[in-house]
Amino acid sequence: MSQEQQIAIEDRFARVFNDKSFKERLSSADFDKYINAKKRLSFQKHDTIFEDGEIPKGVYFLEKGAAKLSKSGAFGKDQILRFIKEGDIIGYRSLLCGENFQAKAEAMTDIEAVFLPAEVFMYLLEVDPQLSFVMLQKISYELGESSNTITFLAQKTVRERLAEILLLLEQKLGVDPEGFIKISLTREEIANIIGTATESAIRLISEFKGDQLIEVDGRNIKILNHDKLMKLGHVVL
Numbered sequence: 001m002s003q004e005q006q007i008a009i010e011d012r013f014a015r016v017f018n019d020k021s022f023k024e025r026l027s028s029a030d031f032d033k034y035i036n037a038k039k040r041l042s043f044q045k046h047d048t049i050f051e052d053g054e055i056p057k058g059v060y061f062l063e064k065g066a067a068k069l070s071k072s073g074a075f076g077k078d079q080i081l082r083f084i085k086e087g088d089i090i091g092y093r094s095l096l097c098g099e100n101f102q103a104k105a106e107a108m109t110d111i112e113a114v115f116l117p118a119e120v121f122m123y124l125l126e127v128d129p130q131l132s133f134v135m136l137q138k139i140s141y142e143l144g145e146s147s148n149t150i151t152f153l154a155q156k157t158v159r160e161r162l163a164e165i166l167l168l169l170e171q172k173l174g175v176d177p178e179g180f181i182k183i184s185l186t187r188e189e190i191a192n193i194i195g196t197a198t199e200s201a202i203r204l205i206s207e208f209k210g211d212q213l214i215e216v217d218g219r220n221i222k223i224l225n226h227d228k229l230m231k232l233g234h235v236v237l
Contacts, residue, residue, distance in 0.1 A: 006171075009141055013134045014087055017061065022128075030127055037120040041113045043067075049105035049113075050091065056101055058117040059091040065111030066173060066183055069103040080193050082145065083108070083183070085173055092135065093142075095121065108183050156234070161194040162204050163233030166214065170223055184219035 015021060023031050041060070043049055049060060049067060066085045070078040081103055084090050094101045095118055116124075125132050156164070166181070173182045185193075191201035205221075208214045213229055215222040223229060 006141065009134075009137050010087060013089075013138060016130050016134045017089065022124075025128060025130060026124075027127075030124070033120060034116075034124065037117050039115045041115050043107040043111040043113065045107055045109050047107045047111075049107060049111075050101050052101055052104045054101045056091055056095040056118060058115050059089055059095065059121050060105070061089045061114040061116065062086045063112045063114060065107060065109040065113075067105050067107050067111060069105055071103045078104075078192060080189060082142075083169070083172055089138075092121070093139070096139075158194055158196045158200060159204060160233045161196075162190070162201070162208070163213075163229045164235045165190070165193050166208075166221065166223060167226065167229055167233065167235050175222070178222070180215075180217065180220040180222045184221075186219060
């Protein structure tokens with residue numbers, strides 16, 4: 001999926017999932033049910049939002065901050081599945097499937113979130129066609145992301161994977177005023193995402209820096225040459 005299509009889906013969701021929009025579409029009784037049920041929650045960096053295997057109690061809409069979804073694999077090693085930024089919602093897939101959470105959600109920054117209990121979220125999906133439609137689009141988009149991840153890990157070299165993931169992280173999370181990708185990741189986390197050893201990730205980042213593809217400041221990374229990274233990773237954004 002192109003960056004423009006991704007942005008379009010995110011924009012549609014933002015236009016639908018907010019108090020003003022709900023008030024315009026819902027009946028007074030349904031809107032009151034929504035307003036009275038939602039809760040504002042705060043999480044600090046590294047806090048767990050929900051655990052793998054936990055029973056879903058509702059969904060979380062991130063108003064501020066970013067989180068990651070990860071799954072513990074063999075020998076307790078975590079595999080990062082995807083990142084969630086402000087304006088996104090998590091917890092709905094397991095809820096819709098009627099199963100326990102299949103991943104752990106952890107705050108990567110301080111987070112301000114809106115929690116919507118399961119029964120209210122499911123009720124809104126029944127009475128609000130616009131919400132149902134944008135959620136269907138989000139699910140379809142994430143299914144495509146999962147398919148791309150399988151291809152990404154199976155068919156690309158580690159060097160190609162690093163080039164692609166840096167571009168995707170910048171696209172997904174944005175950059176700060178100095179041009180660095182907003183979320184700083186440890187070398188272990190980067191190695192985890194691209195499916196390699198931490199030592200290999202450290203070496204490749206150093207090589208990318210030496211080739212002037214990126215600038216590195218501690219854990220922070222800035223892309224200097226997007227065109228070369230795209231060619232190296234065989235990426236189309």
